[in-house]
Amino acid sequence: MRVNTYTLLGADGRSYESTEPGTFGGHRGGRVYGRLDCPSALRAIERGGYVTHRVFFADEATALAAGYRPCGTCLRERYRSWKASASPNSPV
Template sequence: MTYTLVGADGRSYESATPGTLGGYRRRRIYGRLDCPSALRAIARGEYVCHRVFFADEATARTAGYRPCAVCLPEKFRTWKRDG
C-alpha cells in the first residue's frame, strides 16, 4: 500500500509509510490525526478534499503550514509568538 504525503516543498509524493500528521491545505494548518476539530469537520463532509498528510512536523512547518490551535495548543502559541 502507498500513501500520498506532502513534502517540504509542498508537493505530493508517494510513500510506503503513512503520515503522522494531517493538514488542511486551504488554511495551511497541520495537526494530529485524532484532532477533534478536524474530525468534526470531516464528519460534516467538509475538509476532506483539502486534506493532506505529512511524515513529520518539520516537513509540515517547512512546507508553510502552522500548528493547529486545538490539538497542538503549545506549539500554536509558540508559532504565534514567534511568527
C-alpha cells in the same frame, strides 16, 4: 503482494508517494497541520467538508517546512509558540 502507498506532502509543498503513512494531517486551504486524531479536524470531516483539501505529512518538521502552522486545538502549545514568533504582518 500489493504494497499500500500513501500520498504525502513534502517540505517543498509537492505530493509524493510513500509506503509509510503520514503522522500529521493538514488542511491545504488553511495551511494548518495537526494530529490525526484532532477533535477539530474530525468534526470537520464528519460534517463532510475538509476531506478534499486534506493533506498528510511524514512528520512535523516537514509540515512546518511546507509553510503550514500548528493547529490551535490539538497542538495548543506549539500554536502559541508559533503565534508568538510570527511577524505582525504574517497571516494567522
